[in-house]
Amino acid sequence: MRWDEILDISSFEEGTVISMITTEGIFRHAEIVKICCPICAEVFIGTKKHAGAFIFGHREYHKWEIEISELM
Ligand SMILES: [Zn+2]
Numbered sequence: 001m002r003w004d005e006i007l008d009i010s011s012f013e014e015g016t017v018i019s020m021i022t023t024e025g026i027f028r029h030a031e032i033v034k035i036c037c038p039i040c041a042e043v044f045i046g047t048k049k050h051a052g053a054f055i056f057g058h059r060e061y062h063k064w065e066i067e068i069s070e071l072m
Contacts, residue, residue, distance in 0.1 A: 012045060
């Protein structure tokens with residue numbers, strides 16, 4: 001199953017292991033995880049690889065928010 005063909009991510013539960021084909025390569029035994037940003041409470045459900053991007057994105061975004069607030 002291609003990752004971009006998955007329309008209903010809610011059908012995945014934490015701990016589900018999938019294989020997927022993306023433009024980056026083939027991922028086998030990719031575990032679905034559910035994580036929540038402790039600052040804004042946004043929830044992400046997806047593979048660990050994508051969760052890492054979610055964490056990095058939120059970390060950088062919230063750092064930026066703090067930097068901006070300190071300038072004002
Ligand atoms: Zn956040």
